[in-house]
Amino acid sequence: MSDTSIEFAVPLKGIPETAVIQSNLPVYTPQQREEKIANIKRLLKQENAVLVAHYYTNEDLQMIAEDTGGYVSDSLEMARFGNRHPATTLIVAGVRFMGETAKILNPEKRVLMPTLEATCSLDLGCPAKEFSEFCDRYPDHEVVVYANTSAEVKARADWVVTSSIAVKVVSHLMDQDKKILWAPDRHLGRYIEKVTGADMVIWQGACIVHEEFKARALGELMEQHPDAGILVHPESPAAVIDVADVVGSTTALIKAAKELPHKKFIVATDNRIFYKMKQEAPNKIFIEAPTAGEGATCKSCAHCPWMAMNGLHNLEAVLVSGENEIFVDEDIRQKAYRSTSRMLDFVAH
Ligand code: 13P
Ligand code: SF4
Numbered sequence: 001m002s003d004t005s006i007e008f009a010v011p012l013k014g015i016p017e018t019a020v021i022q023s024n025l026p027v028y029t030p031q032q033r034e035e036k037i038a039n040i041k042r043l044l045k046q047e048n049a050v051l052v053a054h055y056y057t058n059e060d061l062q063m064i065a066e067d068t069g070g071y072v073s074d075s076l077e078m079a080r081f082g083n084r085h086p087a088t089t090l091i092v093a094g095v096r097f098m099g100e101t102a103k104i105l106n107p108e109k110r111v112l113m114p115t116l117e118a119t120c121s122l123d124l125g126c127p128a129k130e131f132s133e134f135c136d137r138y139p140d141h142e143v144v145v146y147a148n149t150s151a152e153v154k155a156r157a158d159w160v161v162t163s164s165i166a167v168k169v170v171s172h173l174m175d176q177d178k179k180i181l182w183a184p185d186r187h188l189g190r191y192i193e194k195v196t197g198a199d200m201v202i203w204q205g206a207c208i209v210h211e212e213f214k215a216r217a218l219g220e221l222m223e224q225h226p227d228a229g230i231l232v233h234p235e236s237p238a239a240v241i242d243v244a245d246v247v248g249s250t251t252a253l254i255k256a257a258k259e260l261p262h263k264k265f266i267v268a269t270d271n272r273i274f275y276k277m278k279q280e281a282p283n284k285i286f287i288e289a290p291t292a293g294e295g296a297t298c299k300s301c302a303h304c305p306w307m308a309m310n311g312l313h314n315l316e317a318v319l320v321s322g323e324n325e326i327f328v329d330e331d332i333r334q335k336a337y338r339s340t341s342r343m344l345d346f347v348a349h
Helices: 030-046 059-067 075-084 096-105 128-136 151-156 166-175 186-196 215-224 250-259 271-280 312-321 330-348
Strands: 003-007 018-022 049-054 071-073 089-093 110-112 141-146 159-161 179-183 200-202 229-232 264-268 285-288
Touching (some): 030 059, 049 075, 059 071, 059 271, 059 312, 071 075, 075 089, 075 330, 089 312, 096 110, 096 151, 096 330, 128 179, 141 151, 141 166, 159 166, 159 330, 166 179, 166 186, 179 186, 186 200, 215 264, 250 264, 250 271
Parallel strands (some): 049 071, 049 089, 141 159, 229 264
Antiparallel strands (some): 003 018
């Protein structure tokens, strides 16, 4: 395993411009891999634990979650599943905010993560103190934050949303003539504004993975594949979103890959999503949207460096040691619970 230092493609408010991440996962022989998988499945049962994984984690983790009665999904459905499942231990394979969301909603459960180092550039780029000061400048605004934030930022918010319901929640607030403050993803914020017509105050954060998709190179790729459908996650730049056939959460993009008539898709999101897309639409072709071209840094190259930190080795280790538990200060948790459970109530109605 090695440490890799990445620089963010865009300067992010309030954080250092580099982060050290552990990238390369251990390489196993086929037999070692089989043994690890079998041991993890055994330990999950023994610990009365359930594995909840994001679509951006590696194929083995997604496969184990599905084989053992766990769940693979987007950030909203991961939260909902963890909330309704009876297991006493939730193992969350993804990034830190996903584990914290699980703990905010389920204080009585033990929430463990394969690594506590896996963060998110949106979370890093929205420090709670600066964010609170920003909110103070707009006291008459409803504060709506993306789930990709810390528990402290969620505690300061009126609403927490994920990409799958952000547009619906903002439309709902507009019906009540509310003014809206949005954080932290500026591309998703601009997309919500465009779709809903809302006038929003927007924090200028970005996802280092989606920020790198290049519109001009995408245009050239589209000329080579004029029959391809274009699927784009709304954390991508506006010029990439503008050429999409479907813009949506990871779940929405997988659904589109299955249901649209196209035989081929160009996909602007983390490429580990291809595992599920190929399962759902085995006869279709999936092409990664370009991250190369003018101004390219390729610090992430269509795979989140923090999602990549989740592997068989640390999943097994956490099941053995019980380390890497998520704790959230109770006062913060209660405040964050208000804005986060609101999202689940909104979806339920
Ligand atoms: P989804 O909620 O669409 O899965 O997105 C989470 C995320 O981190 C995307 O980069
Ligand atoms: Fe955060 Fe982007 Fe990674 Fe999603 S892909 S967890 S938004 S850095």
